[in-house]
Amino acid sequence: MNFSKLEILAQKLIKQPSVCPRNNNCHEIIVDYLQKLNFKIELMQFDDTLNIWAYHGNNGKKQKHTTTLLFLGHTDVVDPGNIQHWNHPPFSGVIHNNALHGRGAVDMKGALAAMLVASDNFINKNPNYQGRLAFLITADEEGTGINGTTRVVESLMMRNEHIDYCIVGEPSSQHQIGDIIKNGRRGSLMGQLTIYGSQGHVAYPQFSKNPIHLVIPILSDLLNTTWDQEKNVFFPPTTIQITNIYTNNNNNSNIIPHTVTLDFNFRFNNKSSIEDIKKGINKILTYYSLTYNIDWKLSAEPYFSNPGKLTNVVVNAIKYYQKFEPCLETTGGTSDGRFIAKMGTEVIELGARNHTIHKINEYIDLADLKLLSSIYQKIIEDLLLYQQ
Numbered sequence: 001m002n003f004s005k006l007e008i009l010a011q012k013l014i015k016q017p018s019v020c021p022r023n024n025n026c027h028e029i030i031v032d033y034l035q036k037l038n039f040k041i042e043l044m045q046f047d048d049t050l051n052i053w054a055y056h057g058n059n060g061k062k063q064k065h066t067t068t069l070l071f072l073g074h075t076d077v078v079d080p081g082n083i084q085h086w087n088h089p090p091f092s093g094v095i096h097n098n099a100l101h102g103r104g105a106v107d108m109k110g111a112l113a114a115m116l117v118a119s120d121n122f123i124n125k126n127p128n129y130q131g132r133l134a135f136l137i138t139a140d141e142e143g144t145g146i147n148g149t150t151r152v153v154e155s156l157m158m159r160n161e162h163i164d165y166c167i168v169g170e171p172s173s174q175h176q177i178g179d180i181i182k183n184g185r186r187g188s189l190m191g192q193l194t195i196y197g198s199q200g201h202v203a204y205p206q207f208s209k210n211p212i213h214l215v216i217p218i219l220s221d222l223l224n225t226t227w228d229q230e231k232n233v234f235f236p237p238t239t240i241q242i243t244n245i246y247t248n249n250n251n252n253s254n255i256i257p258h259t260v261t262l263d264f265n266f267r268f269n270n271k272s273s274i275e276d277i278k279k280g281i282n283k284i285l286t287y288y289s290l291t292y293n294i295d296w297k298l299s300a301e302p303y304f305s306n307p308g309k310l311t312n313v314v315v316n317a318i319k320y321y322q323k324f325e326p327c328l329e330t331t332g333g334t335s336d337g338r339f340i341a342k343m344g345t346e347v348i349e350l351g352a353r354n355h356t357i358h359k360i361n362e363y364i365d366l367a368d369l370k371l372l373s374s375i376y377q378k379i380i381e382d383l384l385l386y387q388q
């Protein structure tokens, strides 16, 4: 069977076992591809992370009032888990039953290949187009991300680099390609609360203070609090999830423990402030006059990109191929789109269907892969050819 250029490229990337933060040969494959298209390429290595920044157009010159469209992606993948459970080995890139199988097929080597081939086709058809096409590809999106997109964006901002529009290739789609696109993500705030009681014998509760009993009304207050100040049309409400509860008691059934600790996570929207969340928690704890300690860790700020020209172009491209209109959402975990949004760039996330994301037996249908690439190509055309 003859495979297309797109299928071969996606397969080549999947064959690299680039479990975060490893890169293997992914960057070489991508650099080689971009080089053949005459992209100006800069490798940005920050500590353990290799990032690619590349652009094409305007004969390599940076011009003030030119439109720049950036494709944002990552080559790293999450661990495949138990390889025995996979129908096809996770890094074999097997094409079977009209689907490409392997870790990263949807998150997001398939989309990366689709973006590269869309750019390739566009440049070949329109060698003298106006504007710039750019790629920012990191190797650490699934891990801490400390030396990934955020560091590249810092460097680009220092050079006054301007990016008008950005397509993030994260798997946004659910049932069909393009049914959901995203223009923002919630933030993530983690907390660890330790409540102090006093240890004692379970038979003499009058001489101690059981912190588990103290925490029960607090749990219900946490779950019954409304954390949003106002309704938000673009975001789901801010929510808390308690992820763990444990004491200092080591399986001892006749000791009242000294401490109970709660781990929790807030997913918060762009209208909730971190300070307000912290104040809300402190108000509850103060009400019960407890001795406690609380540690906070902000893992991601929320972002929101106002729908503008890019959103219109993306919606139209999806309508053109799919005959339906996508839903604009801000659901799901965080994404590197939040770093690009800081540049004042309009950001839209559009990628593969996410039903096998991070799972055993991740795969992408070949028809989806092709369709995604065609939609990307139409977006490039509509932004760089027809809407100057």
Ligand SMILES: [Zn+2]
Pocket (backbone or CB within 6 Å): 074, 107, 108, 141, 170, 171
């Ligand atoms: Zn991803």
